[in-house]
Amino acid sequence: MKKLTPLSCWLRIPPTHTIAVTLGETIAAQALKKNVEDWMRVIHSKSGARWAVFHHDSYEFLSILxxxxxxxxxxxxxGDNRPxxxxxLTSHVDGFIGEFPIQSVLTANACLPASESQQLPLQQLPLQQLAxxxxxxxxxxxxxEIYTSGSTGEPTPISKTLAQLEREIAILESLWPTRLSHPSDNQSPVQNSSEQNSLLQNSAVKKCSVVLGTVSHQHLYGMTFRLLWPFCSGRVFETTICEYTEDILYQAHHYSTFELxxxxxxxxxxxTSIDWEPLKQRCIGIVSSAAPLSREDSTNVRALLDTSVREIYGSSETGAVAWRIxxxxQKESLWQSLPQINLSSTDEGTLRVTSPYLGDVNQLTLADKVEFIQPGKFRLIGRIDRIxxxxxxxxxxxxxxxQLLKNxxxxxxxxxxxxxxxxxxxVVIQLTESAWLQLQQYGRKPLITRLKNHLSADFETVVLPRRWxxxxxxxYNLQGKIxxxxxxxxxxxxPVKWPEISAECVTDNQATLHCYIPVTLLYFDGHFAENPxxxxxxxVHWAEAYGRRLLSxxxxxxxxxxxxxxxxxxxxxxxTLTLIYDQETKKLSFSYTSDKGEHSSGRLCFE
Amino acid sequence: MSNLHLELKKMIIESLDLEDIEASEIIDDAPLFVDGLGLDSIDALEIGLALQKRYGIKLKADAEETRQHFSSINALVALVESHGSK
Known part of the structure; x- marks a missing residue:
């Protein structure tokens, strides 16, 4: 078992110790220190205490931190770097480092705004100037400071000291100790060649157990589990995120064992159609968090990788507080508290957390409703707020x-x-009068596109409304609530977008459709409230669509x-919708008739 | 528009449970993600699964290559066609 290095003492990590890998290439602690120094040069002449950090690469991200x-x-x-x-964030921080879509961001090359370029290039500033x-x-x-969505939509920073992070890591380590040998623990070449996979060139890498991740380190869960805990416990993290599950397979092939x-x-x-079999032996741990995993998915993953999924429950405010497998x-697997964490239910049924790593307070209530089945063991029921x-x-x-109301x-x-x-x-949206008219005239799509664009600067695509x-x-009901x-x-x-067709008759160039106009048709919404x-x-749209479908x-x-x-x-x-298509002139005539006579008619021309 | 183009468009609409879009409205060479159809990373996972289910295509574990294949309907058609001809 390796001894845990406190985050605040990271410089104690031996220089030759491998801390990270990127697709088989190892990165040693001394390279990290050098990289940290480079970033320090970029940052240190800049004033201001608080810096926003975003970088897709976990090694660079750690270096900046x-x-x-x-x-x-x-x-x-x-959590992201959207405009x-x-x-x-601008009003909360003194500047931006890493990858942000703005001119003034500090990057590894210290790209400076023109106004500052006369100054001594930062790279040349001797670091010795620092005490x-x-x-x-x-x-x-x-x-x-972790920024998450507060209930008002304004970013709410959650502050952490290194001591808080260290205590959380220590508790995680006490429950799930790191047992692995490490390449720098064993400087001699690998002895037993029969255990070697011929794909692996670098014996140091091959001996690695690597932490792979599909979650971003920009969120606390990913930061702790993918980056900081492995870093402090002497495990090796892969710097590149696995975007697709296929990437897990690809990345894992480089290493002797891996955690996910x-x-x-x-x-x-x-x-499930990929051959996961070769990974079964190598997978030594799977952690899932951010939301509860369904039993079916948990079982499925366990079967594929021959490893049970350890789920973590927590929040950015509290860090990890409970876990389950x-x-x-078992029909239902309850959550249980981590060591030294005390969990109970408030009068409102929400979860009260007493923990040694909450910072200034030692108790915090989360917005998750819970039901305790036994002391320390509970099930999650849902949230009480609108997050x-x-x-x-x-x-x-x-x-x-x-954000929508600003439109x-x-x-x-x-x-x-x-x-x-x-x-x-x-989302359900009440439109203004003029927006209604626009909707009637041009349809839903342009409106949805406008509203989506309006939201997309502030919200990640994954959380944008998919239904409108x-x-x-x-x-509103009688109590004035919705x-x-x-x-x-x-x-x-x-949404009902088409007539119900009871009979359809197509000859060479003519189609006759007998149909019923559904009362629930989407297009009656607001067109018009009293007299739809x-x-x-x-x-016209229906005529064209059926013309294409039935009359080529x-x-x-x-x-x-x-x-x-x-x-x-x-x-x-x-x-009755009657369509006649003239192949020669490429013109489609249509008429809507009923026992009341002709309602409408027209002719569409095509290229 | 070939049958395969239409088939893939329908597959996308169906497997991603998309609303307010018809197959005929998806443009063959327009980007599927971000600016075009506005799909996201979860959609990418779902498309990968749907391709596997329907065409038996296994994505190579190379994120960059996958991104290329998923860039447009035309790119997906090319992927399915090259798979079929193997």
Whole structure:
């Protein structure tokens, strides 16, 4: 067993010790120190204590953190680097380091804004100017601020000292000690060649047990489990994230054994047709967090990799607090607290955490509802606030609503989550009068595109609404509330976009469709509230669509030659759509008729 | 638009449970992710699974290559066709 190196004493790690690998290439502690020094040069002449950090590469990310800490600065870590995130962070931080879509970001090459380029290039500043740059770090100073979605949508920083991180790591290590030998523990070449895999060239790498991850280190879970805990316990982390489950296979092939730090988003979508067999022997641990893993997915992964999935429950505020392993023989696997963590239920049924790594307080209440079955053992029931996890990403529904309300087409908005083939957000939007007219004239798509674009600067694509409903009035009940059930029911079915066809007759160039106009047709929404009628644009769209389907109309739509709307088509109307296509002229004539006579007719020209 | 183009578009709409988009509206050479159809990383995982299920395609474990294959409908068609001809 290796002794844990406290994060604040990371300089004690022996220089030749491998700390990370990138696809088979090893990175030793001395290279890390050199890289940290480079980042320190970039940072140290800059004033300001608090720096936003984003980098896709875990090694660079760690280097930036350590550089900031050596310089007694605070690393402010957002979950992503989107323009909206940058904007919101600007008032919280003194500058940006790593990969941010802005000019003034500090990068490894110290790209400076033009105004500062006359100054001495930062790389040349001697680090000796610093008083004792390689001091052990102060464990009690604030080192980290994690930015997550607060309930208001404003970023809420969660501060951590190194001591907090160290205590959490120590508790994790006490429960799951690191047992592995390490390449730098064994300087002599590997003796037993029969155990070697011929694919592996580098004997040092081959002996490695490596921590692979599908989750980002920009969130606390990934940072602790993929990066800091392995780093402090002498394990080796892979610097590149596994985007696809296939990447796990590819990366794992480089190493003798591996642990996988993942989440339900990936573990629930593992490609079972790949031959995972060769990895069975090598997989020595799977961790899942960010959201509860379904029993089915847990069992499935266990079968594929012959390793049980250890789930971690926690939050950015508390770090890890509980864990469970779902075993096939148990119907329900309860969560149980980590050592030294005391868990109980508040009067509201939410989870109260008493822990040695909460910082200034020793107790904190989370917004998760829980039910205790035995002391220290509980099941999760759901959240009480409007912060939700969408595919493991934390998002505030209130923040989505507030952002939508900033759009001048939106009068009211309600966001909710739906569980369909995935967990997703959806919104019901009350539009302004003019937006209604736009909707009627141009349809849903341009409106949805505008609103999505409006949100995309601030929210990651994964949490953007995938389903949209537009109403003239949000469905308030008599108590003046909008029942969640009513909102949910608006998404129960796919929106009805087509007539119900009772009979269809197609000859050479003519098609006749007898159909019923459903009362629930999407296009009646707000067109118009008192007197719903089938919009003309929809009639034209249907004519074109059925023409393409039934009469082999091909070319692009060119123009609408004649169009007559004689009488309205109300919901529930039985109607006959007649289509005639002239191959020569590429013109499609249509008419909608009923026992009331002709409702409309027109001619579409195609290329 | 070939049958395969249409088939893949339908597969995407179905497997990703997309709303407000018809197969005919997906442009063959437009990007599927970010700017074009606006798909995300979870969608990418789902497309990978759907390709496997329907065509028996196993993605090579190379993120860059996968990104190329998933760049547009045309790229997916090329992937499926090259798989079929093997």
């Amino acid at each position: 350590l550089a900031l800490w050596q310089l007694q600065r605070i690393a402010c870590v957002p 909206g995130t940058v904007k919101r 004792q740059p390689w001091q052990p770090l102060d464990p009690d100073a604030i080192a980290l 730090i993942s989440s339900p988003s990936h573990l629930g979508r593992i490609n 779902q075993t096939p023989d 939700v996890k969408v595919e493991g990403k934390r998002v505030s529904l209130a923040a989505i609503e507030q 001048n087409e939106v009068r009211g908005a309600r966001a909710l989550t739906l569980t369909r083939t995935r967990i997703e957000t959806a 409903r537009f109403v003239q009035q949000l469905p 029942p969640l059930q009513t909102l949910q029911s608006m998404f129960d079915k796919e 009628i089938l919009p003309g644009i929809v009639q 109309v091909t070319g692009c739509f060119l123009s609408l030659e004649v169009i007559k709307f004689k009488s309205i088509i109300p919901p529930g109307q039985q109607i």
